[in-house]
Amino acid sequence: MSATEAAVQHGEAVVEHGAAAAQTLHHAAEAAGHGGGHATGGIHAPELQNLLDYVRAAFTDKGMYDDCIGHGFWGLSYFDVANIFFAMLIAVTLGVIAWRLSRNLKKVPTGFQALAEVFVGGMQTYFCGIMGNKLGKIFTPFVGTIFIYILCMNYIGLIPFAKSPIALNINVPASMAICVFFLVQYHGIRQNGIKKYAQHFVGETAGIPVLDQFLILLNIFLHIFGELVKPASLTLRLFGNISGEDAVVAALVGLVVALPWYAPVPIQTFFFPLALLFGLIQAIVFSTLSAVYLLLMSAHEEH
Amino acid sequence: MKGGSGLMEPGALLGLALPLGVGIAAVGSGYGLGQAVGKAMEAMGRQPEAADKIQTAMIIGCALIEALTIYALVALFVLMGKI
Numbered sequence: 261m262s263a264t265e266a267a268v269q270h271g272e273a274v275v276e277h278g279a280a281a282a283q284t285l286h287h288a289a290e291a292a293g294h295g296g297g298h299a300t301g302g303i304h305a306p307e308l309q310n311l312l313d314y315v316r317a318a319f320t321d322k323g324m325y326d327d328c329i330g331h332g333f334w335g336l337s338y339f340d341v342a343n344i345f346f347a348m349l350i351a352v353t354l355g356v357i358a359w360r361l362s363r364n365l366k367k368v369p370t371g372f373q374a375l376a377e378v379f380v381g382g383m384q385t386y387f388c389g390i391m392g393n394k395l396g397k398i399f400t401p402f403v404g405t406i407f408i409y410i411l412c413m414n415y416i417g418l419i420p421f422a423k424s425p426i427a428l429n430i431n432v433p434a435s436m437a438i439c440v441f442f443l444v445q446y447h448g449i450r451q452n453g454i455k456k457y458a459q460h461f462v463g464e465t466a467g468i469p470v471l472d473q474f475l476i477l478l479n480i481f482l483h484i485f486g487e488l489v490k491p492a493s494l495t496l497r498l499f500g501n502i503s504g505e506d507a508v509v510a511a512l513v514g515l516v517v518a519l520p521w522y523a524p525v526p527i528q529t530f531f532f533p534l535a536l537l538f539g540l541i542q543a544i545v546f547s548t549l550s551a552v553y554l555l556l557m558s559a560h561e562e563h
Numbered sequence: 564m565k566g567g568s569g570l571m572e573p574g575a576l577l578g579l580a581l582p583l584g585v586g587i588a589a590v591g592s593g594y595g596l597g598q599a600v601g602k603a604m605e606a607m608g609r610q611p612e613a614a615d616k617i618q619t620a621m622i623i624g625c626a627l628i629e630a631l632t633i634y635a636l637v638a639l640f641v642l643m644g645k646i
Contacts, residue, residue, distance in 0.1 A: 305640055390619065428640070493630055500633030503640060545626035552623065 305503065306510035310423035312342045340431060347425035347432050350412045383407065390548065391555045399554055402443065406436060407547035410498070414539030417506045418532060426498060427506040433498040437491035440550045445487070448557040490553055494546060501542050505535050578646045581639045588635035595628040 361376055369377050383404040388396030413432070417424025425432045449457045463479035465472045512528035519525060603621035607614045 305643065389615070496637055497626065497630040497633055500637045500640075501629075504633070504636050507640075541622070541626075545622065548619070548623055549626070 305428055305507040306514055307428060307507070308423070308510045308513060309421075310342060310346075311421045312345060312423075314421075340429060342423060343425040343427075343429040343432055346416060346423055347413065350409065350416060350425070354408065354412065380404065387547075387551050390551050395555060395558060396551075399551065403547045403551050403554075406440070406550060407543050410436070410546055411539065411543040414502055414543060415536070417502065418509070418535055418539075424502055424506055426502040428503050430495060430499050434491075434495045436546070437494040437498075440494065440553065441487070441491040444490075444550075444553050444557050447554055451558045494549060498542055498546055501538060505538050509535060574646050577642055581642060581646070585632070585635045585639055588632045592628050592632045595631075596625055599624050599628060 361373060366373065380400075384396065384400045387400045387403055390396070391399060410426075413425050416422045417427055448460070452460070461480050461483045462476050463483075465476065509528050509531060512531055515527050516524055599621060603617050606617050610617075
């Protein structure tokens with residue numbers, strides 16, 4: 261489908277959806293039949309409108325489906341800003357909750373503190389089971405924070421007028437994977453010392469002159485590649501899963517919009533239990549794999 | 564869109580190849596997931612007291628297998644604009 265054709269169809273869809281949204285206060289969906297959604301950095305997929313889309317359409321002459329603002333501000337497009345806005349919203353909310361909770365801790369916990377202690381205790385037990393007691397106690401704050409953050413980001417995509425910061429924009433998952441990457445390297449250097457850390461990259465030598473040099477080169481290349489692949493696979497797994505999940509929800513909402521007005525069956529509702537499960541599993545997988553990478557980096561002198 | 568005509572048009576080729584590619588990737592990782600989960604279930608049935616550890620390892624393995632399909636899906640997202 262050509263770009264102009266798509267733009268024309270988008271324009272029609274906005275008019276239709278505007279009327280429908282006013283009536284039902286429902287997600288005005290970009291229907292799946294459009295053959296592509298926003299051009300979010302080359303990623304095309306069906307996508308629901310979020311709060312910022314409405315704000316932007318109200319305060320600018322840009323339509324709801326127009327492309328990026330431009331490449332002005334540090335190369336950030338409007339769609340990057342939307343994702344970062346929701347990510348910051350979650351981060352600030354979680355931060356304020358944690359700050360308020362930790363102000364007046366009681367010896368005998370009541371109410372919300374008791375709930376939070378059960379939650380944090382459960383996470384510590386889980387990560388200690390993977391990494392061992394010592395490492396688990398050190399890294400539960402980091403890995404557990406990533407778990408809660410990702411869980412909230414996955415689930416906010418299911419709330420009307422909100423967008424999952426992970427969906428259709430690779431920046432937020434990449435930021436977390438890069439944090440994990442640098443923590444793993446730092447932990448490796450601090451735990452083993454710079455010499456053993458470098459030795460891990462070089463590997464063991466056999467004592468044969470020419471073969472040794474060749475194997476050392478091969479080992480260095482393979483290990484550096486292996487370390488770089490870890491954050492890439494963490495990023496792409498989370499990004500692909502949540503983008504796919506949200507695209508399916510948007511496509512199903514598009515089917516609802518395509519139905520006649522007297523029979524609006526909320527088809528996307530039937531996918532929500534599965535979406536909740538996927539979001540939880542991806543959060544568990546990301547934090548568990550981070551824990552496993554940390555464990556591998558600290559235990560490698562044993563083999 | 565530049566290129567040939569009919570089925571040899573890049574857009575038409577992509578429209579054919581992208582869903583097929585994701586489907587083929589899904590076949591492979593579906594087979595892998597079946598193997599992994601089946602063996603894990605067997606192990607859990609034989610040793611129910613180790614179910615927690617087996618389940619954790621199984622979920623990590625499943626995520627690694629599933630990632631291969633997700634790479635195909637990411638390729639689909641990236642190339643979908645060119646159809």
